[in-house]
Amino acid sequence: MHDTKPRPRVLLTKSFIDSHDRAIETIALALRDAAMEVVLIDYEQPEDVVTVALQEDVDVIGISFMSGGQVETTQKIFAELQRRDVADLPVVVGGIIRPFDEPPLREAGVKNIFRGGAPLSEVVATFETLSRTYRGLA
Amino acid sequence: MATVISETTDSRYANWQRTVVARYADRSFVARNRSGLELQPVYSGLDRHGEEAEMPGQYPYTRGIYPIHYQYQPWMDLQIIGYGLPSQTRERMDLLLKEGGSKGYFDREAYNFIFDMPTSMGCDPDHPGVRGSIGDCGISVCKASDYEILLAGKDLAKTTVSMVLNAGSPAMLGLYLAAAKRRGFAFDKLGGNVTNYIWDFFGHSGGTNFSPRGSYRLVADIAAYCAEHVPLWNTLTISEHNICEAGANNVQAVGYAIAAIIAVNEECVSLGIEPESVIPRFGFHVRYGENFFEEIAKTRALRRVYAKVNKERFGCSKSSALQARIHAQTAGSLLTAQQPLNNLVRNAYGALAAVLSGVNGMTINAYDEALGLPTEEAVTLSLRTSQMIAEETGAVHVSDPMGGSFYIEELTDQIERRVFEIIEEIDERGGLIACIESGWIKQQVSASAYQWRQEIESGERTMVGVNKYASDEPTEYKVFQPDPEAARLAIADVERHRAERDDSKCKAALEALRKAGIEVREGRNVGSVMANLVAAADADATLGEMQAVLHEVFGRNK
Numbered sequence A: 001m002h003d004t005k006p007r008p009r010v011l012l013t014k015s016f017i018d019s020h021d022r023a024i025e026t027i028a029l030a031l032r033d034a035a036m037e038v039v040l041i042d043y044e045q046p047e048d049v050v051t052v053a054l055q056e057d058v059d060v061i062g063i064s065f066m067s068g069g070q071v072e073t074t075q076k077i078f079a080e081l082q083r084r085d086v087a088d089l090p091v092v093v094g095g096i097i098r099p100f101d102e103p104p105l106r107e108a109g110v111k112n113i114f115r116g117g118a119p120l121s122e123v124v125a126t127f128e129t130l131s132r133t134y135r136g137l138a
Numbered sequence B: 001m002a003t004v005i006s007e008t009t010d011s012r013y014a015n016w017q018r019t020v021v022a023r024y025a026d027r028s029f030v031a032r033n034r035s036g037l038e039l040q041p042v043y044s045g046l047d048r049h050g051e052e053a054e055m056p057g058q059y060p061y062t063r064g065i066y067p068i069h070y071q072y073q074p075w076m077d078l079q080i081i082g083y084g085l086p087s088q089t090r091e092r093m094d095l096l097l098k099e100g101g102s103k104g105y106f107d108r109e110a111y112n113f114i115f116d117m118p119t120s121m122g123c124d125p126d127h128p129g130v131r132g133s134i135g136d137c138g139i140s141v142c143k144a145s146d147y148e149i150l151l152a153g154k155d156l157a158k159t160t161v162s163m164v165l166n167a168g169s170p171a172m173l174g175l176y177l178a179a180a181k182r183r184g185f186a187f188d189k190l191g192g193n194v195t196n197y198i199w200d201f202f203g204h205s206g207g208t209n210f211s212p213r214g215s216y217r218l219v220a221d222i223a224a225y226c227a228e229h230v231p232l233w234n235t236l237t238i239s240e241h242n243i244c245e246a247g248a249n250n251v252q253a254v255g256y257a258i259a260a261i262i263a264v265n266e267e268c269v270s271l272g273i274e275p276e277s278v279i280p281r282f283g284f285h286v287r288y289g290e291n292f293f294e295e296i297a298k299t300r301a302l303r304r305v306y307a308k309v310n311k312e313r314f315g316c317s318k319s320s321a322l323q324a325r326i327h328a329q330t331a332g333s334l335l336t337a338q339q340p341l342n343n344l345v346r347n348a349y350g351a352l353a354a355v356l357s358g359v360n361g362m363t364i365n366a367y368d369e370a371l372g373l374p375t376e377e378a379v380t381l382s383l384r385t386s387q388m389i390a391e392e393t394g395a396v397h398v399s400d401p402m403g404g405s406f407y408i409e410e411l412t413d414q415i416e417r418r419v420f421e422i423i424e425e426i427d428e429r430g431g432l433i434a435c436i437e438s439g440w441i442k443q444q445v446s447a448s449a450y451q452w453r454q455e456i457e458s459g460e461r462t463m464v465g466v467n468k469y470a471s472d473e474p475t476e477y478k479v480f481q482p483d484p485e486a487a488r489l490a491i492a493d494v495e496r497h498r499a500e501r502d503d504s505k506c507k508a509a510l511e512a513l514r515k516a517g518i519e520v521r522e523g524r525n526v527g528s529v530m531a532n533l534v535a536a537a538d539a540d541a542t543l544g545e546m547q548a549v550l551h552e553v554f555g556r557n558k
Helices: A022-033 A046-055 A070-083 A102-108 A120-134 B012-024 B086-098 B144-150 B169-182 B212-229 B240-245 B250-270 B275-281 B292-313 B342-357 B376-391 B406-428 B432-438 B440-458 B486-500 B503-521 B528-538 B543-554
Strands: A009-015 A037-043 A060-065 A091-095 A112-114 B109-114 B159-164 B191-194 B236-239 B282-288 B326-330 B361-363
Touching: A009 A022, A009 A046, A009 A120, A022 A037, A022 A060, A022 A091, A022 A120, A022 B440, A037 A046, A046 A060, A046 A070, A060 A070, A060 A120, A070 A091, A070 A102, A091 A120, A102 A112, A112 A120, A120 B440, B086 B109, B086 B144, B086 B376, B144 B169, B159 B169, B169 B191, B169 B212, B169 B528, B169 B543, B212 B236, B212 B250, B212 B275, B212 B432, B212 B503, B212 B528, B212 B543, B236 B240, B236 B250, B240 B250, B240 B282, B250 B275, B250 B282, B250 B292, B250 B406, B250 B432, B250 B440, B275 B282, B282 B292, B282 B342, B292 B326, B292 B342, B292 B406, B326 B342, B342 B361, B342 B376, B432 B440, B503 B528, B503 B543, B528 B543
Parallel strands: A009 A037, A009 A060, A060 A091, A091 A112, B109 B159, B159 B191, B236 B282, B282 B326, B326 B361
Antiparallel strands: none
16 A cells, blocks of 8 residues: 655764754754654764765755755755755754845745744654655645 | 961961961052941861861862962953954954953953864865855964954953863964064963863863874863973863753863863873873862852862862872862853843853852853854943952952852862762772773763753743843844955965965974874873963964874874
């Protein structure tokens, strides 16, 4: 029988030079407790994120930022998604996202932005919905 | 002086009085309040067990490390500063100085530099993949000559330079010392500190670092070098703050901070370094904000446990090796993006808890830090908060004003007991480095962070403006926008630097660094890595080039 309730598979990632892992670790535990499969890595090159996403066959990418690189990194990840022909793989970002970061992030195609204080329930629901939509289950 | 203690010659109170006279001569520290009542510099009496209470400045320093504290020496305000290029940060330093900030001890100027993430992790601006972070959240510095711009005209013998960074710490100290050497300053006059967060595998410092064993070896190397050549330099900041910010609760954070000190001390002992020769230049960075009274009790417990561990476990007897010097910082992770002005009040409560704990230095976060890099207005308000506590509230008139409170004293004892339990557990698990390597430490901290977040979710813990009293009104606020040109300029500058320097001299210095690294890794000539970092920086090696050598020799964490 076709499994209509597969677990969402999610890649959470943060730059190898970024600090403050608290939020991404917390989100990872919350998604795990919501029965998702979570891959958590540091990336060196933005392009590596897409390689891992394809290797791990994830259906949502979540990128966390604390101290810089918000726009430039995200744009590079979207360019690589396009180059590898997976432009519809949904991407969400979280962390310190400043007002001036938001327009270019939205323009790049970011599905959701989560800042500090966003309820975990909302984060979990967003990942679930994006996963189901990507798999054509929604 | 008003006291219930009989002033017999061997009483703690009498000892304290003699010390005060010896140290401060006949200067009076008696203040008057608004009603004209005379305030003693310290109040004391019998403790809860009916014994004569410990006095401030007496082992194990529960009540503070000085007999008289702020009345003689106020805390040092160290606002974090740094963004963009060295020239841009310099403009902000000049502004802060004009506003009455940047005051160090004894009329020194003091700056607390924070670096952008590439610099913090030891990467040059042209390192692949870091471009978006250049100059964004800190200064971009990668060569000794950058300090000639940042500190142009400053008398380095009268400037305290504090450098906050992660894996790039050892090489960064090399750059600073090389710059000081070029300007002709004697190393024994240089004061300041490097946080040297390479000890921190708790989650705050996040990304790339050395291998855990390599990191603790490098900490010992820097400590040994500075003890001999840069004796006023503070070589290590054990940050209880970072551990809390990563998600640990107060008891865990104090326990892990002490465990880190134990690991460093044990590393020194294993290399034949006398702990007492390096410990006086270690310090703490403590977080204030979660729970007002617990913050005060944890500080008192930290001082007490530190003194006991260094005395009983490592045989120290010099008071400077037993006294925990503390730099306070308000809690960054409690700052909210929602209703950001609320953070001004949060920060003020955190800062007051720090002052009542008896700390040596203070960083009050800017209220807008959950939104981005602070604006100048927000930085000034942080400084004003400290100035109000120091000069308006009267909180500075009495040392350890909370001492003797049933609540605070009981909480202090409880935290001390639980901290010793954590230390015992880490010992049983083979020591801190083994606990880092096994992932146990990280798991403890993450679980605690998750539990905290779940309490917010359930409403069990209140965050005003976030899970209670929230408003839907969109908030208009100013956010500091770093210079988008900084990256291009920093990259062009490092390329020019590489083209203009004497490459063969630089290569030889990096090779000498590699050889020294191998020796130190094998336990010989400890201190020679730092010496060779200074030499390499003076030969125009960049931060990233030195870091690559250190990573090759001491390994990477990931």
